[in-house]
Amino acid sequence: MNNEAVAIRTEKLMKSFGDYRAVDSLDLEIKRGEIYGLVGPDGSGKTTLMRLLTAIMEPDSGQAWVAGHSVITESETVKEKIGYMSQRFGLYEDLTVMENIIFYADLYDVPRKERPEKIERLLGFSNLTPFKSRLAGKLSGGMKQKLGLACALIHTPEVLFLDEPTNGVDPVSRRDFWKILYDLLKEGVTIFVSTAYLDEAERCTRVGLIHKGKLLIEDDPAAMKKSFGYPMIALWADDPRGAMKVLKIVPGVKNISIYGDRLHIALESLELTETIASELQAAAIEMKSYGKIVPSLEDIFITMVAGDE
Amino acid sequence: MKISRIKAIAKKELIQIRRDPLSLAMAFLMPVMLLFIFGYAITLDVNNLETVVCDLDKSTLSRELVAEFGESEYFTIIDHVYSQREIDGYLDRGEALVAITIPQDFSEDIKKGRPAELQVIVDGSDSNSATIALGYISGVTGLFSKRIAVRQRPPLIDTRMRVWFNEELESRNYIIPGLIAVIMSVIAALLTSLTVAREWERGTMEQLISTPVKTPEFILGKLIPYFLIGFIDMLVSVLLAVFLFDVPMKGSLFLLAGLSSLFLFGGLSLGMLISIVAKSQLVASQIAMVATFLPAFLLSGFMYAIPNMPRPLQIITYAIPARYFVSMLKDIFLKGNPLHMLLFETALLGIFGLVVFGIANKKFKKRIE
Numbered sequence: 001m002n003n004e005a006v007a008i009r010t011e012k013l014m015k016s017f018g019d020y021r022a023v024d025s026l027d028l029e030i031k032r033g034e035i036y037g038l039v040g041p042d043g044s045g046k047t048t049l050m051r052l053l054t055a056i057m058e059p060d061s062g063q064a065w066v067a068g069h070s071v072i073t074e075s076e077t078v079k080e081k082i083g084y085m086s087q088r089f090g091l092y093e094d095l096t097v098m099e100n101i102i103f104y105a106d107l108y109d110v111p112r113k114e115r116p117e118k119i120e121r122l123l124g125f126s127n128l129t130p131f132k133s134r135l136a137g138k139l140s141g142g143m144k145q146k147l148g149l150a151c152a153l154i155h156t157p158e159v160l161f162l163d164e165p166t167n168g169v170d171p172v173s174r175r176d177f178w179k180i181l182y183d184l185l186k187e188g189v190t191i192f193v194s195t196a197y198l199d200e201a202e203r204c205t206r207v208g209l210i211h212k213g214k215l216l217i218e219d220d221p222a223a224m225k226k227s228f229g230y231p232m233i234a235l236w237a238d239d240p241r242g243a244m245k246v247l248k249i250v251p252g253v254k255n256i257s258i259y260g261d262r263l264h265i266a267l268e269s270l271e272l273t274e275t276i277a278s279e280l281q282a283a284a285i286e287m288k289s290y291g292k293i294v295p296s297l298e299d300i301f302i303t304m305v306a307g308d309e
Numbered sequence: 310m311k312i313s314r315i316k317a318i319a320k321k322e323l324i325q326i327r328r329d330p331l332s333l334a335m336a337f338l339m340p341v342m343l344l345f346i347f348g349y350a351i352t353l354d355v356n357n358l359e360t361v362v363c364d365l366d367k368s369t370l371s372r373e374l375v376a377e378f379g380e381s382e383y384f385t386i387i388d389h390v391y392s393q394r395e396i397d398g399y400l401d402r403g404e405a406l407v408a409i410t411i412p413q414d415f416s417e418d419i420k421k422g423r424p425a426e427l428q429v430i431v432d433g434s435d436s437n438s439a440t441i442a443l444g445y446i447s448g449v450t451g452l453f454s455k456r457i458a459v460r461q462r463p464p465l466i467d468t469r470m471r472v473w474f475n476e477e478l479e480s481r482n483y484i485i486p487g488l489i490a491v492i493m494s495v496i497a498a499l500l501t502s503l504t505v506a507r508e509w510e511r512g513t514m515e516q517l518i519s520t521p522v523k524t525p526e527f528i529l530g531k532l533i534p535y536f537l538i539g540f541i542d543m544l545v546s547v548l549l550a551v552f553l554f555d556v557p558m559k560g561s562l563f564l565l566a567g568l569s570s571l572f573l574f575g576g577l578s579l580g581m582l583i584s585i586v587a588k589s590q591l592v593a594s595q596i597a598m599v600a601t602f603l604p605a606f607l608l609s610g611f612m613y614a615i616p617n618m619p620r621p622l623q624i625i626t627y628a629i630p631a632r633y634f635v636s637m638l639k640d641i642f643l644k645g646n647p648l649h650m651l652l653f654e655t656a657l658l659g660i661f662g663l664v665v666f667g668i669a670n671k672k673f674k675k676r677i678e
Contacts, residue, residue, distance in 0.1 A: 056518050057677045075675075080521045090516025094328045095321065106317030107520040151516075 004068070007032045007159050007190035008053060013062035015048050015213075022048035024213035025062065030192060030206070032158075035185050037204030038194040039297075041305060045213040046194040047087055050163045053192065054084045067158045080108070083152030087163040089144050093137025097128055097147055100136055101154060108155035122150040125180055142173025149180065160184065162193040166200065178203060198297045209301050216304045221297060228295050230254050230266040230303060233273060235290040237263065237280065246283045247276060255303040266295070266303040314522055318530025322504070326534055336500060340542040343492045344485075344549055351484055355441045360384045360407040361399045363391060368416035370457070374427075377453050378409065383445045396430065406432040407442055419457060485556045486638035487611040489546045493569075494605035494631040495598065496542055497576025498583065500535040502597035505584035505673070518675040525670055532577050539573040540566075550642070559645030568641075568655060572634045575662030576601070579630075582669040605631035633658045 008030040015023040022045045030036045040046050051057035053066055055075035064071045067081040091100045101122070105115055123129045126146035131139065136147060145165055152160060162181075166174040178200065181191055193204070201207045201221065208218040217224065237243040240263055244256050247265065252275070254266040267273070273290065280287045295303075326333060360378065364371050378384045387405060390396055399405040410428040418425040429446055433439045508514040517527075547565065550556045580597050587593035606612060608622065609631035615623055626632045633654035640646040648655065 051515075051677055054519050056515065056675065076521055076523075079519060082519070084516070084519040086512065086515040086519070088512040088515070090513050092321065092325065092513055093511075094325050099321070099324060103317055103321045104520065106320075107314055107517075107522050109311060109313065109521075148516075 005031055006065075006068075007034070008036075008064075008066050008192060010053075010064040011062055013049075013052060013064050014060045015045075015052055015057065016060055021045075021213045023052060023059070026210075026213065026215060028208070028215065030190065032190050033185065033188055034205045035181065035191040035193065035203075037201040037207045038192065038210055039196070039198065039201045039207060039301060040194075040210035042196075044210045046210060047163055048213075049210065050084075050087075050161055050192075050194060054082060054161050055079055056084075080155075081158045082161060083155070083157035083159075084161045085145075085148045085152045085163060085165055087167065089148065091136050091144075091148060091151060094135060096133050096135055097123075097139070098132045100147060100151055104151040105154045110155050118154065118156075122153060125183065126150050127176070140173075142169045142177070145169055145173070145177060146180070149177070153184070157189065159190045159192065162191065164194050164196060167196065174200070198301065201297055207297065209304055211305050211308050214308075216308055217300070224297070224300060225294055228300050230268060230295075231270045232293050232295040232299055233265050233267065233270075233290050234293045235263045235265060235276070236261060236288040238286045238288065242283065243280055243285050243287075246279055246285065250275060250279055255299075255306045257299070257302055264293070264295075264299050266299065310523060310526055314526040315530040315533070318522070318527055319533040322531055323534040326538070332503075336496075336538050337542065337545075339499075340492050340496050340546055341549065343495075344488065344546055347488050347492070348481070348485055348549075348554055351488070355438050355445070356382055357385045358383060358407050358438075358442050358445075359387050359405045360409060361388050361390055361396055361405045362386055363393070363396055363408065363410040364389065365391070365413045366411045366415040370416040370419060371411045374411065374450075374453055375409075377449055381445070381449055383442075384449075400430065400432055403432070406435075406438070407446070409446075481554055482556050482643060483639055485550045485554045486642040487609070487635045489543075489550060490572075490631050490634040490638050491602075491605040491609065491611050492546065493539070493543060493572065493634070494576055494601045494609075497535075497539050497573055498580035498597040498601040499594060500538060501532065501577045501580030502584050502587075502593040503590045504531050504535070505581065506588055506590045506593045509588045510590055515677065518677075522675075524673050524675065528578075528581060528666070528669055528673065532574075532581065535577050535580075536570075536573055539577060540570065543569045543573070556642055558642055560641030561645075561647070564648055564651075565638075565641050568634075568637050568651070568658070571655065571658050571662060572630060572637075575630045575658060575665055578662055578666040578669055582665055582672060585669055585673045601631075604629045605635075608632065609635045611635050627657070628661070630658055630661045633661075 006029060008028060010026055010028040013023055013026045013028070014021070024045075026049065038046055038049065048057065052059050053064055053071060055066070055071040055078045058072065066078045069077045069081070071078050092103070095103065101119055105119070110118065123132065126149065128143065128146060128150065131143065136144065139147060149162075149165070166177055169177065174197070181193070185191060195201055204221065206218065206220050207224065209216045219227070235243070240258050240261055244258060244263060247253055247256055247263075250272070252268040252272045254268060256263055256265050265276070270292065277287060362375050362378070364375055375386070379386045384407065388399070390399070393410070396408045396410065400408060408430040412426055412428065415425050415427070427450060431439045431442050508517060547558070551558050579601070583596050583600065584593045587596055608626045608629050610626070611631070615626050615632070618626070637651055637654050640651060
């Protein structure tokens with residue numbers, strides 16, 4: 001498997017823990033230069049997939065290639081070509097920012113004469129320059145993540161794997177972080193990022209929804225919204241909770257979620273709106289207004305996951 | 310394998326050790342403390358045994374014998390009694406450990422050239438002290454009978470005893486070198502037992518195994534800083550032995566340094582292997598403690614002579630590195646043996662180190678299970 005245009009490819013990738021299938025016969029193909037967002041609820045297999053692709057965990061069966069090399073038979077070559085940021089902060093809290101960076105530069109065997117410029121650049125775009133000699137453990141959450149990124153980028157990897165990199169990071173730092181990712185994308189780095197934030201998924205060139213170890217849906221965010229199989233309506237009622245209870249059991253209603261006084265309802269077809277109106281009337285719930293909407297990624301994912309349960 | 314990566318791991322580990330004052334203090338103070346505690350507590354010399362004397366003979370000769378006991382530093386005569394019942398009382402109450410009864414016809418027998426009898430009772434509840442006390446008693450009576458024999462006729466055989474290698478028969482002289490070997494076995498394994506497990510527990514291992522670092526680079530890099538610490542510990546122990554415990558150092562210091570390094574390599578690798586397998590700091594340190602202390606203490610020949618052990622136990626001792634180090638240290642300290650007389654120990658210690666290092670490399674997986 002040595003297709004230059006493909007950065008990551010898996011074939012029937014499988015990993016179980018006891019009876020539990022964390023990654024279930026997964027097929028994936030990600031092109032070079034993509035920023036691919038992996039979303040899914042907790043325990044859906046995101047971290048396991050990430051570990052399989054970074055060659056730090058062995059699959060039970062199936063195959064996976066990263067940057068043209070098999071993660072099973074050429075795991076050490078893969079490790080030279082990728083950068084990885086684990087979900088839990090993986091750097092040394094008792095080492096300073098600079099000591100951590102130099103440690104990873106040594107491990108990746110970054111040539112000495114390239115280092116000063118590289119380190120300066122990485123510290124610069126992550127705004128860590130003033131904190132060079134601060135212990136990593138004394139950094140804020142956002143700064144820790146940027147340091148993690150700087151260490152994962154020290155050897156200019158071809159593919160970057162980020163496992164929920166902005167988890168628990170404040171919105172401003174998150175925005176900074178994504179700015180950095182876009183800069184990397186421009187330089188041709190392929191980025192595979194898992195996230196629990198759907199506004200972040202929205203920024204990816206392609207998004208995949210994983211649930212119970214399987215990909216449920218995968219596309220670029222705009223196309224996904226356009227081609228989503230179920231029409232979506234927003235509905236305002238005086239008792240949204242009561243309305244939800246009533247409508248949940250109506251056949252053809254795929255999913256309902258509440259947003260304040262508003263319900264988002266995924267329907268099998270638009271004709272069902274009349275049934276909905278009559279059902280609400282029968283339950284004596286006043287329906288203020290409703291309208292067809294373009295589903296958000298959240299609507300799509302919640303509907304998909306609910307349908308898969 | 311890249312030297313630069315070994316150096317990177319070693320440097321990082323050294324920085325971490327330096328920034329952790331508690332474990333640093335432990336690493337340097339523990340061997341000193343253990344050496345103090347055990348060095349002073351374990352002594353096989355018995356002095357000032359409380360002794361009661363029942364002299365029924367009351368002759369010049371019997372008084373001479375009693376004086377002989379009294380003057381020796383091993384016995385302290387606490388009372389003179391005149392009946393068996395009084396002796397029983399002293400022994401029962403534990404006030405005396407030794408009772409010497411000189412029968413009525415003691416001097417009469419000697420004068421007539423008949424073997425004279427002496428009744429000695431020793432409290433055997435502490436069998437070790439009792440055995441030693443018996444030895445002293447026969448020593449004192451032996452000398453005494455020789456002296457009177459000389460007075461009566463020229464001696465047939467004049468035995469002159471000389472003890473080699475430890476002329477003063479100071480048990481400390483052979484305990485301390487052995488003790489250093491036992492302590493260093495424990496310290497070496499403890500030093501490295503936390504290092505790999507800590508990386509798993511802190512979550513730094515996942516990041517580390519995603520890099521192209523090779524297993525031997527990782528393990529060697531981690532061994533180096535602890536080797537330095539272990540070497541300093543060893544040096545301090547030797548200095549304490551020579552200057553505080555007055556143990557004579559007859560051998561070559563270079564040989565001692567070289568063989569200590571070989572021993573440290575095996576001991577540190579063992580701790581590393583335990584850390585790799587256990588993956589938890591608490592479990593690893595406990596295993597390291599049990600796996601080194603008990604065998605080193607009981608099966609190394611430090612406490613009990615290996616030739617006196619049952620055959621199966623003797624075979625087990627070959628797998629215990631302390632066994633070789635105990636005899637190496639005793640030989641270097643007390644006999645000043647050169648390397649060519651320690652080849653067997655050196656070879657087996659080297660094999661132990663290589664085997665354990667090899668297993669540690671095999672067991673370390675750059676994968677999450």
